[in-house]
Structures are given as structure tokens and as C-alpha cells.
Amino acid sequence: MNKFTQQVLQSPKLQALPIMTHPGIEAIGSTVYEAVTNGHIHYQAIRYIADNFDTLACTSIMDLTVEAEAFGAKINLPENEVPSVSGRLVSDAESVAALEIPTLAKGRIPQYLLANRLAAENIKDKPVFSGCIGPFSLSGRLYDMSEIMAAIYIYPETILQLLSKCTGFLVSYCKALKATGTQGVVIAEPAAGLLSGDDCMMFSTNFVKQIVDAVQDDSFTVILHNCGNTGYCTEAMVASGARALHFGNAIDMEKVIEQCPGDVIIMGNLNPVAIFQQGTEEAVRKATRKLLEKTAGHKNFVISSGCDLPPHVPEANIRAFLETVEHYDFLCVSRVC
Amino acid sequence: MSSDFLEKLSECVEFGKINLASPYPPQMKGLPGADEITREALQAGVTPTEILNDALIVAMNKVGQKFSENKIFVPQMLLSAKAMSASMVHLKPYFASGAVQRRGIFIIGTVFGDLHDIGKNLFAMMVEGAGWEVIDLGIDVKTEKFVEAVERYPNAVVGISALLTTTMVNMKPVIEAVKSAVPGTKIIVGGAPLSAEFAVSIGADGYGKNPQEGIMLLDKISD
């Protein structure tokens, strides 16, 4: 059985895995720009999180631009905000046909591989998860997110070709991430959540599955994250074969748990901004308890943030979250519930 | 005769049939779309006002309704909006000459700091379909850009979109600046994290949970 799945299912303790690196970047006194361009700083941020918070695992930066940049997209890199893609790289059949699958030497990819290697080599007490964007979301970043939504119907062959190229790149990137020694990868596929279940299957799952088939094994786990899913894409997410699924705050976790097999790890879904970043410590505690009550008794549930924690989340809120999980756990264990 | 054209056109827009070349929806593959039917209708003497009111607006209302009931998703709605735009291209000369009156000018943008634009684009297209001239300022729109736009079009209604809890607060300074530059300007806001109470608290004139609500607000404002 997959080691990570086993670790969660057999754990006597409730597990928490907020997706976060920004609190680490801030704590070590670096800027977002430095962390997303320098593998050593990126690693130190992951290291800070690993050393200072009692979480199930740690994750690398959820940077949804690094792969698009490798393809040649223009990127804005603000000092202290997450990077973004500007403009569109491809717009029709010709430009998609001409698009070359980049090597892993392009853009900031080498720095990301470095950060993952340093984290895997030096963080020994918990699993380290790499991260990458999903095939549909990457295609959307290259083709324009609104335009691709209509193009899947008007120019399906072009979009399928674009998806194949993106997937080809992501397979080699994920293989390289796996080779750094990390225990898995979080594939972020937010844009696929806006599709119907059938379209999500055809334009996202079929491609995510190729990545899963290429890299997932007993010691390397794919966590498929889709914060856009409001309830219509859950079946498609399960069909990807990913051993773990991660959901955003737009979905009802109770229903998700009912819909997913018991041996797939389910993660989610406290609002990263409204609760973690803007909430008071008391609001964090309350929301955490409420979610734990709703999901109680499900061994495959790991409580998490609904998405990557953005910059400027108070450390006290993260502590309030983790303490609440621990306290709830203690109450539960002592009552043998 | 004219009702025949209008019915066909309305169907094209409702189901997202843009033009002859578009293979979507599969059941209409190979048939003319909103583009061709509008051209033919105008040649046959159907008036642009009839096209706008009795085909495009009717169809987009149905689409908005289906979307708010989760019967269709973002792609289907964008296809309908594209079909509507394909029809609208043929109406533009009539708007420009004044032969057909637009309902008004609507300036829209995603507030500064925010890069989400799918919802904003959708709403903008729906508003255009409802008979407005739309000026889309794009994403990450700074206060000054909104101000410049209202100074240029002092009678316009302004729409602001935000998808992040951190950027929805940026709407307040925009509203203040716009209202002080051109007093009396009406401003509506929208985006997933907002609420009607929040809209009131920042001084907006209205909040639209979805495009349909937004368009109803615009109609109320312009009446």
C-alpha cells in the first residue's frame, strides 16, 4: 500500500496539513521574489515551516507560473505578492502546433528542483511534497483562462494538442521532482473546477492521470488539488487515480467524504483568506472545530487550508489552527470517540 | 418571417452556436450560427432593435437563469456570450449611427491587486448582450484608471469585480475617487466573496450576486 495513505489511515492522531510556505518566507525575512527565484531561500522557507509547525508534511511554494514561464510566457514577479502570467502565449492552432515542450533547464525550473532537493535531503522527520500546476490550468495560463473555457468546444483538437504538450512537460517535471527525493507532489488544478464533471474528466482528469501513472507508487503520492470544484468535479477528481485529493473552501466536505472511496486521503478546506489571513484567532478556532465535528470519524480526512496560504497570514492564526486540532484530538481520544 | 429569424437567432445564442464554422453545439453542427443569421435577418429587413430586444436579450436571460441554477457551466455560458457578440458585430454600425439606442455605457474592471477575470469577462459580455456599450478596463485596474474612464464618459455606470477577500477592500477607495471625480456616478460591485451588506458598507449603489442580478440592477439604475 502507498506509504503516505498508510501513514494517515493508521495514525492514532488527527492530522493537519495546511498548504503553506509564505509564513516561512516571511519568518526568515525574505521577500516572495527572493523565494520564487532562489532555490536556497525557497528551501529555507520550507525548512522553517517543517521545524516550527507540527504538521503531517510540508509543501513547496504553490507557484502557478513557473511552468508557464518555462514555456515562454511573460511573468510578473512582484516583490511581495505571488507571481502572475501576463498576456497569452498561444492563441490558435498554428501557435499551439509550433509550441515547443521546454527542457527542464528553462526559466526558474532549476531553482525549484534545487529547493526540492535541499528539502528532501535535509528534512527527515516528515514527508516533503513538491508542487506543480495541473495540465488544464497550465493550458489556460498559456491560452488565456477565459478563452480556453470556450475553446474546448470550438477548437477541441487544438486544446487537446495543447493539453498533450503541457502534460508531456509536466510528466518530465514531476519525474525530476520525484528524483529529488520528495515523497509526492501537489498538482494544483483550480481552473478545471469551473468545468462540468464530464468536461473535467475529458480536459483535466485524462491528462492528470497520465502524470499519476508516470510517477505515483508506494513511496510517491500525488495530491490532486482543485479549489475551483464546487461539487460537480469530485467524481472526475477521484478518477484521476491520485491517492490524495485536496479541496477548496467552495465545497461541502461532508458531501465530499461521502462521495470518495475510504482509502483515498481527503484534504481541505478552511478558507485561506477569510479565516487564516483575515480571521481572529478565535474565528480560526471556531472554524477548525466546526470542520472537525463535521468530518469526525473519517480516518481518511486530513484537515487543511482550502488553498495555499497567501502572504501576510498571522503566525498566531496558524498556531491557533494547529492547537485546536491537537486539543480536539486529545478530547476525542480521551473520550474514545 | 421576422419572428422566424428571431427565433433561430435566439436559439443560437441560448445554445452557444457562434457561426457556421463552430462545431458547437453538436446538434447544430454544419448549420449557420448567430453570425450568419443576424446578417441574413438584417438583409431581410428585421430591425436591429428587434434583434437586440427579441432575440439577444431574451436568449441571454435564459442563459443567465440556467447558469444560476447550475444547469450549465462557465464554458457553455461563455459560448453563448460569444454567439451574442458575433451577432452584435452586425449591430454595431446601427449603434454608431444612432439608429439604435444603447441602454447606456458601462465601464467595468477587476479592482487593483486582483488578477481574476473569468467572472468579470462573463458579466461584461452579458451586459453587452443586454444592450449596453461596455468599456472593459481589464484586470488589476488602478483607481486612476477608473477615474480617467468616468471623466471621459461622465454618464457611464461603473462595475467593479473582486475575487479575493484581500482585494475587495480596494473597492472602497475606487468608489470614493470615482464619486468625487464625477458626483452622481452609479457604481455596482460583484465577485464571489462579496455580499450586499459589504457593498453598502463601501458606498456602492448595488451588488449583483450573478450576471442576472447585475443586469437587473443596471436596468433599475438606468430607468
Ligand code: B12
Ligand atoms: C480560476 C481561479 C484562479 C485563476 C484565475 C484565472 C483568471 N484569469 O481569472 C488563477 C490560477 C490565476 C488564480 C490565482 C489566485 N487565486 Co484564485 N481562484 C480561481 C477559482 C478556482 C475560480 C474563480 C472563477 O473564475 N470563478 C468563476 C466565475 C464565473 O465566478 P466569479 O468570478 O465569482 O464571477 C461571477 C459572479 O461573482 C459575478 N461577478 C463577478 N464579477 C462581477 C462584477 C459585477 C459588477 C457584478 C454585478 C457581478 C460580478 O458574475 C460571475 C458569473 O456568475 C477560485 C475558486 C472558486 N471556487 O471560486 C479561486 C480563488 C478565487 N482564488 C483564490 C486565491 C487565494 C488565489 C491566489 C492568491 C492563489 C495564490 N496563492 O497564488 C491567486 C491570486 C492572484 C491575484 N492577485 O489575483 C481564493 C480566494 C480566497 C479568498 N476568499 O480571498 C479562491 C476562492 C480559491 C480558494 N478556495 O481559496 N485563481
